[in-house]
Amino acid sequence: MGEPGTKEVISLEELEAAGMGRTGRKHLLSILVENKPGVLSRVTGLFARRGFNIDTLAVGPTDDPSLSRITLTLDGALHPIDQVTKQLHKLINVLKIRDLEPDETLARELALFKISADGAQRAEITQLVEIFRGKIVDVNRRAMVVEITGTQDKIEAFERLVRPFGLVEMARTGEIAISRGRGET
Amino acid sequence: MRAVDALMECLKAEGVDVVFGIPGGANLPTYDAFYEAGIRHILVRHEAGGGHAAEGYAKASGRVGVSLGTSGPGATNLVTPICDAMMDSVPVVFITGQVRTELLGTDGFQEADILGITMPIVKHSFMIQHPLEIPRTIHEAFHVARSGRPGPVVVDIPVDLSRVDIEYEPAGEVHLPGYQPTTEGNQKQIRLAAKAMVGARRPVLYVGGGVVNANASAELTELALADRLPVTCTLMGLGAFPAPHPQWLGMLGMHGTRTANYAMDEADLICAIGARFDDRITGKLSEFAPRAKFIHIDVDPAEISKNVPAHIPIVGDAKNILPRLLNEYRALEPDTSRLDGWWERIDGWRRQHPLGYEDSADAEIKPQRLVQALYEATGGDAVVTSDVGQHQMWAAQYYHFNAPRNWINSGGLGTMGFGLPAAMGAAVARPDDTVICIAGDGSVQMNMQELATCAENGIPIKVFVMNNGYLGMVRQWQELFWDKRYSQVDMGRWPDFVKLAEAHGATGMRFTEKSTLVDDIKTALATDGPVLVDVRVTREENTYPMIPAGAAARDMVG
Numbered sequence: 035m036g037e038p039g040t041k042e043v044i045s046l047e048e049l050e051a052a053g054m055g056r057t058g059r060k061h062l063l064s065i066l067v068e069n070k071p072g073v074l075s076r077v078t079g080l081f082a083r084r085g086f087n088i089d090t091l092a093v094g095p096t097d098d099p100s101l102s103r104i105t106l107t108l109d110g111a112l113h114p115i116d117q118v119t120k121q122l123h124k125l126i127n128v129l130k131i132r133d134l135e136p137d138e139t140l141a142r143e144l145a146l147f148k149i150s151a152d153g154a155q156r157a158e159i160t161q162l163v164e165i166f167r168g169k170i171v172d173v174n175r176r177a178m179v180v181e182i183t184g185t186q187d188k189i190e191a192f193e194r195l196v197r198p199f200g201l202v203e204m205a206r207t208g209e210i211a212i213s214r215g216r217g218e219t
Numbered sequence: 220m221r222a223v224d225a226l227m228e229c230l231k232a233e234g235v236d237v238v239f240g241i242p243g244g245a246n247l248p249t250y251d252a253f254y255e256a257g258i259r260h261i262l263v264r265h266e267a268g269g270g271h272a273a274e275g276y277a278k279a280s281g282r283v284g285v286s287l288g289t290s291g292p293g294a295t296n297l298v299t300p301i302c303d304a305m306m307d308s309v310p311v312v313f314i315t316g317q318v319r320t321e322l323l324g325t326d327g328f329q330e331a332d333i334l335g336i337t338m339p340i341v342k343h344s345f346m347i348q349h350p351l352e353i354p355r356t357i358h359e360a361f362h363v364a365r366s367g368r369p370g371p372v373v374v375d376i377p378v379d380l381s382r383v384d385i386e387y388e389p390a391g392e393v394h395l396p397g398y399q400p401t402t403e404g405n406q407k408q409i410r411l412a413a414k415a416m417v418g419a420r421r422p423v424l425y426v427g428g429g430v431v432n433a434n435a436s437a438e439l440t441e442l443a444l445a446d447r448l449p450v451t452c453t454l455m456g457l458g459a460f461p462a463p464h465p466q467w468l469g470m471l472g473m474h475g476t477r478t479a480n481y482a483m484d485e486a487d488l489i490c491a492i493g494a495r496f497d498d499r500i501t502g503k504l505s506e507f508a509p510r511a512k513f514i515h516i517d518v519d520p521a522e523i524s525k526n527v528p529a530h531i532p533i534v535g536d537a538k539n540i541l542p543r544l545l546n547e548y549r550a551l552e553p554d555t556s557r558l559d560g561w562w563e564r565i566d567g568w569r570r571q572h573p574l575g576y577e578d579s580a581d582a583e584i585k586p587q588r589l590v591q592a593l594y595e596a597t598g599g600d601a602v603v604t605s606d607v608g609q610h611q612m613w614a615a616q617y618y619h620f621n622a623p624r625n626w627i628n629s630g631g632l633g634t635m636g637f638g639l640p641a642a643m644g645a646a647v648a649r650p651d652d653t654v655i656c657i658a659g660d661g662s663v664q665m666n667m668q669e670l671a672t673c674a675e676n677g678i679p680i681k682v683f684v685m686n687n688g689y690l691g692m693v694r695q696w697q698e699l700f701w702d703k704r705y706s707q708v709d710m711g712r713w714p715d716f717v718k719l720a721e722a723h724g725a726t727g728m729r730f731t732e733k734s735t736l737v738d739d740i741k742t743a744l745a746t747d748g749p750v751l752v753d754v755r756v757t758r759e760e761n762t763y764p765m766i767p768a769g770a771a772a773r774d775m776v777g
């Protein structure tokens with residue numbers, strides 16, 4: 035590949051060809067970290083520095099107040115997941131990393147949709163919300179706010195269906211996950 | 220006692236005998252504690268000089284270096300040494316002062332978020348939030364800096380917390396649940412590696428600075444000698460295997476020997492030990508060692524398969540792994556004669572492509588000749604530091620390092636101005652050894668001020684400025700790859716290094732004559748105190764051989 039010190043131009047094909055260890059699928063990492071100031075910044079900083087792009091990110095407390103859980107999703111087609119987890123392990127505040135197996139994992143996300151809806155459309159939207167086991171959390175004359183929980187696929191399906199009504203805005207939490215069965219995630 | 224007095228106790232408990240630093244408002248309490256702590260403090264002239272001195276100290280001794288600065292500019296001046304220590308895995312604890320806690324986040328006078336600034340370039344960092352944390356944190360900082368893959372640790376202490384009266388109890392075991400470096404090395408993998416090596420017909424041991432860090436040179440040498448295994452070292456690994464030696468191929472990589480690079484190119488098995496397949500080693504990655512299988516031994520699991528996929532990864536400490544590998548290897552009773560053909564090939568390259576240059580016909584000193592003369596004058600028995608540029612590569616090529624920790628340079632970051640302060644730190648660590656710095660005339664001006672520190676403290680470093688009047692390495696690239704359009708590389712005639720040396724309280728000398736060079740060097744070495752010699756060398760000499768950036772080892776030029 036052309037290198038900064040030389041005159042050689044870097045072609046995009048070359049850029050894409052670089053790299054190894056791509057799995058080609060989405061990865062859901064569950065990262066247990068010490069609940070201390072600056073830890074999230076260490077994790078996200080590492081991603082930025084190594085050029086890893088986070089698709090979704092959720093952070094919250096765990097059953098142990100001294101620990102937090104970071105759940106994030108990454109595209110394994112673009113990133114060497116193995117290298118990502120090894121680099122994360124080098125952070126001293128990171129205690130445990132699980133690259134969750136899709137089949138053994140329960141992953142959920144929450145999304146809020148603000149949909150423009152006048153009288154006529156409201157019934158139709160309400161029906162969709164029922165099908166998706168969602169909740170209408172706010173209604174006024176011109177719009178309604180809907181809450182949907184579920185897998186990313188489900189949320190994206192709902193989004194596609196309500197978009198034609200006029201989607202004013204949408205907010206998503208990013209996935210959180212826990213493993214199936216008795217063992218700890 | 221005050222938290223800062225506890226800090227002193229902790230430093231002593233960690234075996235710290237010397238620190239390098241500069242005081243300021245935010246670390247006044249710390250400096251008050253130094254007043255009678257019984258720890259040697261060397262007052263440097265610039266925090267970067269102090270940081271690099273701490274690195275030089277650490278590299279020369281294997282102990283943890285300590286460097287201090289105040290908040291704000293004191294801390295930001297340490298950024299380059301911190302990054303340098305990260306890139307070259309140098310154990311240094313950096314202790315910075317910080318504004319008082321109530322000012323944090325208010326853009327207070329001399330406030331800089333040094334933790335935020337250095338987050339991507341530290342092994343770890345701590346912000347003290349309660350004075351009682353100081354003792355435990357200091358021990359954790361030393362533990363993290365020196366164990367596993369060594370590296371820099373920053374401890375930032377707000378000035379108000381450092382003054383608080385605390386009950387000091389010597390800290391017990393450090394408890395870092397998220398930090399458990401693997402040192403052991405998996406026995407099955409070691410056995411597999413031994414098998415692969417016994418089966419290999421064209422093996423090469425590719426050795427990096429990790430072997431020096433692990434203090435595993437003797438173990439490495441024993442393994443190599445067990446069966447005539449060819450050895451090459453990276454720039455950081457020089458000295459891990461005693462050069463010159465019949466099994467020594469020379470350094471590999473961009474300015475390595477043809478023999479070492481060709482051997483990598485044709486090898487069927489490469490055993491990488493404490494090396495990280497940096498781009499200066501591999502050149503064009505897709506054409507790097509195309510026939511080889513790789514054993515990769517490293518204490519940092521993230522290095523394994525980062526750049527080149529390893530067939531046999533072994534995570535752990537080389538000092539622990541190499542003797543076990545040797546046992547397994549011996550047990551398999553390798554047939555040494557299988558390497559005959561390989562050695563014939565290697566010897567052929569050695570005969571055909573010895574490292575060399577065309578000497579001047581007159582009195583002019585060729586830069587390579589200067590390094591050879593330094594080797595002769597010291598008998599190879601000195602600690603050598605260098606700056607960054609052509610002189611660094613010539614030093615690496617022509618000074619044959621026969622012991623670890625005798626070669627100290629900035630490899631990963633390539634920091635100009637590293638050499639002189641690093642020599643100062645090395646000389647403090649090893650007062651009985653000759654310490655010389657092979658400097659560039661460009662580089663040396665970046666931390667020249669520490670010569671005054673050396674004069675003040677009687678630190679007798681001998682600095683040889685390879686003066687070509689150019690930012691030579693950049694000039695070389697402009698000559699070779701940019702149609703000789705020399706842009707901003709001519710440094711002109713100034714400064715007068717002899718006068719500058721004298722102004723700093725050191726002895727200044729100037730060498731221009733080839734025939735008396737070795738004797739002149741001996742005179743400089745025999746002169747008391749710090750000496751800086753302006754050695755006038757050929758202005759436009761190129762560092763060869765060379766793998767052009769992004770090319771393959773096969774395509775070496777020069």
Ligand SMILES: Cc1ncc(C[n+]2csc(CCOP(=O)(O)OP(=O)(O)O)c2C)c(N)n1
Nearest residue numbers: 608609610633635659660661662690691692
């Ligand atoms: C701090 C810093 N700035 C810039 C560079 C880029 N650089 C690399 S080598 C070099 C020239 C060094 O010149 P000199 O110290 O005179 O050594 P020479 O190459 O002439 O031996 C420069 C500018 C660098 N490595 N470090």
